Amino acid sequence: MDWLIASDYSWARWLLERGIAVIYVVAFGAAGLQFKGLLGTRGMLPIPAFLRTHSFRAAPSVFQLHYSDRFFALVCWAGATLAAAMVLGLGDAVPLWAAMTLWLVLWAAYLSIVNVGQLWYSFGWESLLLEAGFLTVFLGNHDVAPPWAVLVAAWWLLFRVEFGAGLIKVRGDECWRNLTCLDYHHETQPMPGPLSWFFHRLPKPLHRVEVAGNHVAQLFVPFGLFAPQPVAAVAAGIVIVTQLWLVASGNFAWLNWLTIVLAFSAVDDGTVAAVTGLSPPGHAGAMPVWFGAIVVAFAVLVAVLSWHPARNLLSRRQRMNKTFDPLHLVNAYGAFGTVGRTRNEVVFEGTADAAVDDASWVEYGFRGKPGDVTRMPRQWSPYHLRLDWLLWFAAISPAYAQPWVGRFCEGLLRNDPDIVRLLRHNPFPDQPPRYVRALLYRYRFTTPHERRTERAWWHRDLVGTFLAPLDLRELDRMKR
Template sequence: MEWFVAEDYSLGRLLVTEGLAAIYLVAFLGAVHQFRPLVGSDGMMPIPRFLRAVPFARAPSVFHFHYSDRFFAAVAWTGAGLALATLLGATQFMPLAACMLVWLVLWILYLSIVNVSQIWYSFGWESLLLEAGFLAIFLGNSSVGPPILVLIAVRWLLFRLEFGAGLIKMRGDKCWRDLTCLYYHHETQPMPGPLSWYFHRMPKRLHRLEVLGNHFAQLVMPFGLFAPQPVAAIAAAVMIITQLWLVASGNFSWLNWITIVLGLSVIPDSVFEMVVPVSLPEGSSSAPLYFVVLVVAVTALVVVLSYWPIRNMISHGQRMNASFNSWHLVNTYGAFGSVTKVRYEVIVEGTSDSAITAQSEWKEYEFKGKPGDVNRRPRQFAPYHLRLDWLFWFIPISPGYADPWFPAFVERLLRNDRDTLKLLRHNPFPDAPPQHVRARLYRYRFTTWKERRETGAWWKREPV
């Protein structure tokens, strides 16, 4: 069945599966380290309470059959172990059916976590990992040649990811059309990185070029993915370079990295071998009948489910990130349709004084990723996702994002909850919990070159 195999894409397939395994590993480890204070039995938004209110059909998950914090930890550690084994190449030497089973289990376990973790897992990159992880089940391993239908489905996913993001920008904030959005975005993005200050301080003409390059990568290049080679590889390379620029300029969880991984599937082995002298066997051109049937069936499923994302993309009321089914298959994507022009930060403080007076000493809680101390340089965390820090960014934009988790967060600070404090960089009350906690709103901006030289500070802030 020569029609079934995509010649010259064995290395591309390997890079995709290895890359997805690495992202799965990061995602599962993030769940291990953060779930207890966020969604555990005593968390801010407990999973048991969610399970009582939401049926399996609306949120498919193994946790509908049983939940305990120990079981959640077992699920997350199992996912991390399988992802690590895959990353180390174990599935490449398994029988094809066993390899597919490993990828299926990875998908089921992460789907189970996403579907019950509520607002903490409500971002587009969760659906993106699930959709890409589902397709990886049918990419096969070294025992078979890369199935061309699945590789086309991967390109279709990459097209929707990039083109959808481009459309949402052109339909959204006016600054994307007049090329001024990046006058602000590097400073006001959810979680700046160590180089964001420098990106923000680039000349405005370079910011306009950044926006033009973004529009070219997201609105023009996606159509090249379905062109003959080398056009498709060039289109993918442009997207990869653009995503690496975004990796350097901020922290966006694994959104950029998974886009890069998907782009690698478009580049033929002959191009990789020009850069790195590595070659792989193409795999057998004859695939088992069950594998062929499954690949054809999944391709048909993708075609049918694509109706909803296509309708969304051509709609004037385009949704930014959405799943049209509870299994997170064939979703729609987009990011930053609007750009905030001013950065506000919620700063949480506590005091040991039992009675609050004008002389009360308030000590500030320091978070791992979100801005706080003006002298602290932003850190690089992506592809790891700091879920608490990320949600804090939304509160000044729409206070509704703080309900119901923020009051629960404050209550845990008032009792020095150990698991909650692990999410923070610094607890100013190590010996005894504070008597009172308050939240203050500040306006933050990056310092100028002059202010940076004179004070050493990365931020300047004013109370609001």
């Protein structure tokens, strides 16, 4: 089994396993904190209703066998606890077969959440975490040296993430080809961060450099991951630096952080020693025949399932963030083939007045999405604010909100604690409003002069009504 061993990649495995475990902690924790308002029995898209129309084959999940809000919470917090233990080294403290079982439990638990998560879990980084998490089952622990086949699968995953994103850009919006997309993107991206205003205000020639650098990093550098050392480590380093740039300029949940973790899979122990002086962790032994056979089977499975993602990469009609099986084992990635030139935001308001004509409306505050123009955008990544993200899509097209916005408004009108908890600020803490409505505003970053004089990060203008005033009686009529 020596031909399966990558003895010079102990640090790569250590960082892969710990990094993916950290992301699992964040993902399970976010699910546990947000699910009641989003997916709970009284949530906006209740899981029990979903399960009545979707079979286990279509949506494999432990919740197909049993669902209650308490059980969902148990899965979330048990997953977060187990993932934290893996960060601390539990996988290396138990026998190889037990470590594989623990990683498999984490993957199956998060798959169970994603497959009942509906719109709230329709983002590419869910599939990315599941695919990367499945890899860890076969990485082994201190009992064995890292397997070559699994490391190559990690490079292939990283290649699809980077190359897929690069291709969908140059095939998509013209602004990627004429290097002007970043004149808009920092302002119109789903959830700007605290530095996004400053990135947006960089001189336009630097924006051209940003786009050109992005094309090089995503269209050329990924091929270096499969080259001999030190070329592969240099390619990984370029990926890491460009991903940190994206972390600084916006909020994309754990997408960039997990990509950084995957990039470390291409860094060998010699490079780590040269840069840091650290010796490889652990004292791995020979690979058992049974483990080698499982690794080979895994490699064959990845090769077979790669057919559709590879075709997608080569297709002129490339699809972004596409999964081809309900287990999310080998997926297609890529985003922002189109970049918005303007930014609209849905702003929800409520009033305690009995009549809407001359009512005094008060705005609800959200945790991450722009609202109050004087509030500096916050850094949330790698945490994922699912309601805030869906509202960015809703501002582009109301169809994204149609399945859940009625229940959201009902939650505001009843001060439903599970839904109100998803907000940063509820202006009606003691008595729910009589009416709620939603307006659509055009947002843009302030100019440097406006920033100094108005102390505001955003300027906004009313576009129109997104949702006419509603009360509970109107919502009841809509349900009928």
